Structures are given as structure tokens and as C-alpha cells.
Amino acid sequence: MTASKSKVVDIHTHMYPPEYISILTSRQNIPLVRNFGDNSKDPRLILLEAEVPSLQLALQVPSAPIPGRPLTSHYASLGQKIHFMDTHKIDISVLSLANPWLDFLTPEEASGPLPATINNDFERMCQLHPGRLYFFATLPLTALSTQVILDSITSSKGLKHCRGVIMGTSGLGKGLDDPNLVPVFKALAEAELPVFLHPHNGLPNSVYGPQQKDYGHVLPLALGFPMETTIAVVRMYLAGVFDAVPGLRMILAHSGGTLPFLAGRIESCVLHDGALLKKFKEEKRRSVWDVLKEQVYLDAVVYSEVGLKAAIAASGEKGEERLMFGTDHPFFPPLETDEQGEWESVGLNAQAVRKALGEGSKEADMAMGGNAFRVLKLFEK
Numbered sequence: 001m002t003a004s005k006s007k008v009v010d011i012h013t014h015m016y017p018p019e020y021i022s023i024l025t026s027r028q029n030i031p032l033v034r035n036f037g038d039n040s041k042d043p044r045l046i047l048l049e050a051e052v053p054s055l056q057l058a059l060q061v062p063s064a065p066i067p068g069r070p071l072t073s074h075y076a077s078l079g080q081k082i083h084f085m086d087t088h089k090i091d092i093s094v095l096s097l098a099n100p101w102l103d104f105l106t107p108e109e110a111s112g113p114l115p116a117t118i119n120n121d122f123e124r125m126c127q128l129h130p131g132r133l134y135f136f137a138t139l140p141l142t143a144l145s146t147q148v149i150l151d152s153i154t155s156s157k158g159l160k161h162c163r164g165v166i167m168g169t170s171g172l173g174k175g176l177d178d179p180n181l182v183p184v185f186k187a188l189a190e191a192e193l194p195v196f197l198h199p200h201n202g203l204p205n206s207v208y209g210p211q212q213k214d215y216g217h218v219l220p221l222a223l224g225f226p227m228e229t230t231i232a233v234v235r236m237y238l239a240g241v242f243d244a245v246p247g248l249r250m251i252l253a254h255s256g257g258t259l260p261f262l263a264g265r266i267e268s269c270v271l272h273d274g275a276l277l278k279k280f281k282e283e284k285r286r287s288v289w290d291v292l293k294e295q296v297y298l299d300a301v302v303y304s305e306v307g308l309k310a311a312i313a314a315s316g317e318k319g320e321e322r323l324m325f326g327t328d329h330p331f332f333p334p335l336e337t338d339e340q341g342e343w344e345s346v347g348l349n350a351q352a353v354r355k356a357l358g359e360g361s362k363e364a365d366m367a368m369g370g371n372a373f374r375v376l377k378l379f380e381k
């Protein structure tokens with residue numbers, strides 16, 4: 001099967017199935033869904049640590065600004081997802097549960113039926129639209145034992161439309177450089193399920209300073225998210241995870257955070273640290289650049305050709321073959337135009353691809369869908 005030239009594929013597009021929303025609605029701590037009376041039409045979805053101060057204020061002071069984001073039908077409705085795809089001429093979407101996935105479940109909950117229910121829900125949605133929908137499964141990373149996670153990988157692999165897993169940066173609770181996570185990465189590599197790595201925790205609120213309430217979501221989302229991804233992947237690199245699991249494939253959200261821009265600096269810091277350099281030489285470790293062009297793909301959700309050009313350049317001589325278009329739907333809806341129409345955020349990402357790779361070029365076509373189609377095998381088997 002060859003890549004279909006004209007297909008547009010969105011690999012960064014989230015949903016919360018209704019079952020997941022009802023869990024969020026029953027919770028007292030983030031992530032949660034809350035109604036704030038007449039002040040807001042839709043219930044509010046509060047996800048991030050950075051939103052906790054505004055949540056607390058709103059619970060105490062009814063006139064305070066409402067926290068979080070409106071939980072519109074875009075988050076849970078499959079019909080709405082298909083409408084969004086049709087409006088933006090997206091042929092195929094690779095759906096994923098949005099952050100924070102199942103990472104907040106107790107070990108008992110994560111070891112129960114819920115994770116399979118959610119993954120089966122995604123499979124069911126895909127089956128309703130053959131050829132248009134695939135998905136990244138979610139792993140029960142807080143489960144009572146690693147075996148539960150390994151079993152979940154096996155059952156996800158058995159779902160017809162599963163093409164990988166989505167994962168945050170927490171791993172088993174100690175990050176992605178945790179040696180105990182290596183068996184999970186090995187199982188994913190063996191199952192040929194790439195990891196779509198996506199941030200959630202950002203940076204500690206303290207780095208945003210005392211005026212942060214005046215800055216909206218800009219610092220946590222524009223900076224915290226990408227830095228979180230960058231740090232997680234560099235920790236994996238420094239721990240030798242990529243060398244230990246050469247079959248592991250990672251797709252990094254938001255064009256790898258700041259990794260393309262900082263790879264040279266990371267490499268230089270290794271070269272100028274005597275102990276690390278010795279260890280890397282003894283273990284014949286590959287450079288960050290090698291890992292980027294051999295094991296990493298980057299999404300194109302960076303909203304500007306400047307960042308996108310860095311992402312392409314950092315991904316090796318054939319960097320344009322490692323880029324995959326995404327929208328981040330249902331996040332970043334338009335504020336000044338109809339949500340049922342075209343979204344500015346989608347237009348910016350598509351425009352960045354055109355500007356970075358050339359309008360109508362073969363390379364732009366690959367980034368808009370050809371690469372995802374090829375790498376993720378987006379055809380009915």
C-alpha cells in the first residue's frame with residue numbers, strides 16, 4: 001500500500017468519551033468538570049495545575065472570573081468531530097484521549113475495567129467511520145503492577161483501529177527515564193505501537209510569578225507544555241532509553257517542544273561534561289541528532305513556519321518525512337467566529353506547513369498526511 005498523495009491526516013486530535021466526562025464530573029480535584037451557574041452556558045473543564053488558583057477563587061467568590069474552558073460538544077461528540085473534519089477537509093483523524101488520560105486513577109481503578117472500556121469506546125467510534133478514524137490507545141500507567149500495563153498493550157494491539165498509544169510525561173510516577181518503564185517501552189516497540197507523547201503538567205506554578213493570574217493561559221500552555229515535553233525526552237535520552245529500546249518510536253506533540261531549537265545545546269552540554277562524555281563513549285551512545293532522525297517524529301502543531309523549519313531541520317536530511325500535521329481539536333476554538341466554521345488555529349498550522357515546505361509541494365503533502373499515512377499504516381487491514 002503506498003501513501004495516498006491527497007489524504008489530509010490529523011494526528012493530534014482529542015476526545016473525552018462520555019464515560020470519561022462523567023468521571024470528571026464526579027471529581028472534587030483536578031481534572032474536573034463543574035457548572036458555575038448562570039455565569040456560563042457550558043460546564044467548565046478544569047485540567048491544569050495552573051488553573052487551580054482561579055478554580056479556588058471562583059468557588060469562594062461567585063463574581064470571580066469562571067475558571068478553565070467551556071466543555072462544549074466538541075469534546076465528546078463524534079458527530080461534532082466528523083463535522084470538524086469535514087469543515088477543514090481532513091480525511092483521516094487519529095483520535096486520542098486528551099490529557100490527563102488515566103494518570104489520575106487510583107492503582108485499583110487503573111487495574112479494573114475502566115481503561116479497556118475507554119479504549120474499546122475509541123475502537124467503536126472508529127468502526128462507525130471506516131477509513132476515516134483511527135486512534136491512539138491509553139495505558140493504565142498507575143495500575144497495581146507492570147503486568148496490567150503490558151496486558152493493556154496486548155489488548156490495544158488487538159483493536160483493529162489502534163495505531164499507537166498516547167502518553168504523558170509522568171510514566172509510572174517518576175518520569176519517562178524510570179528504569180521500571182523500560183519493559184513497557186520494549187513491549188510497545190515489539191507491538192510496533194508508537195508513543196504519542198503529550199504534555200499535561202507544565203512547569204511548577206511558582207515559575208510563572210506573582211502576576212500570573214493576569215496572563216491567562218499563555219505561560220502554562222505556550223511555555224510550560226513545550227518545556228515539559230522537552231525535559232521528558234531529554235531525560236529519556238540521558239538515561240539511554242532510546243539506545244536500550246531502538247525499536248521505540250515516539251511522536252512528539254507540539255513539534256517536540258523546544259527540542260529542535262535546543263538539541264545543539266543539549267549535545268554540547270553532554271560533550272562538555274567529563275563523566276557523561278566518558279560514559280556515553282563507553283556505551284557507544286548515539287547523539288541527540290541521531291535519535292531525532294531515527295526514532296522520533298514531530299507533529300506540526302507549532303502555529304508558525306519559523307518553529308516548523310527548526311523541527312524539519314532537526315529531524316535530519318529527510319526531516320520533511322518526519323513531520324505530521326495536527327489540529328489539537330477541540331482545544332483552541334475560535335473566540336470571535338462561529339465554532340462550527342473554520343478554526344483559526346487549524347488555519348495557522350496548515351499555513352505554517354505551506355510556508356515551510358512550499359504551497360502544493362510534495363513535501364507539504366507528506367507533512368499534511370502522507371507521512372502519517374505511511375508511518376501509522378492508516379488503511380483498513
Ligand code: 5CU
Pocket residue numbers: 014047048069098099221328331332
Ligand atoms: O487548553 C489546554 O489546556 C490544552 C490542554 O489541556 N491540552 C491540550 O492538548 N491542548 C490544550
